[in-house]
Amino acid sequence: MNALIIHPTDNVAVVTAPIRAGECVCCLQQGQEVRLTAAEDIPCYHKIALCDIDRGQAVIKYAHPIGVATVPIARGAHVHRHNVVSPNQNTEVRP
Numbered sequence: 001m002n003a004l005i006i007h008p009t010d011n012v013a014v015v016t017a018p019i020r021a022g023e024c025v026c027c028l029q030q031g032q033e034v035r036l037t038a039a040e041d042i043p044c045y046h047k048i049a050l051c052d053i054d055r056g057q058a059v060i061k062y063a064h065p066i067g068v069a070t071v072p073i074a075r076g077a078h079v080h081r082h083n084v085v086s087p088n089q090n091t092e093v094r095p
Contacts, residue, residue: 001016001027002027004027005050006063007060010062011053012050012060013025016044018043019038021040025048038076039077047078048076049075052072052073053073057069067087070083071083
């Protein structure tokens with residue numbers, strides 16, 4: 001396992017080691033193994049999208065919205081400030 005899903009409703013996981021583009025990312029979600037391919041390099045302790053996240057959709061971590069996607073984010077993509085803004089920046093959040 002090289003990533004951690006903090007809550008079952010999260011749509012991102014946190015990688016626990018540096019990940020290279022094309023590398024397999026593995027984590028557990030409610031006891032089931034989840035495998036996905038990293039679309040790009042992801043630094044240690046950064047987020048990876050577990051599913052496609054539409055522009056304007058909430059990024060969920062800790063079972064709470066931590067940001068809003070500013071562009072479509074594909075499954076396996078690095079999720080960080082280049083594609084997410086804080087939900088308290090007067091941005092409409094869609095679940």
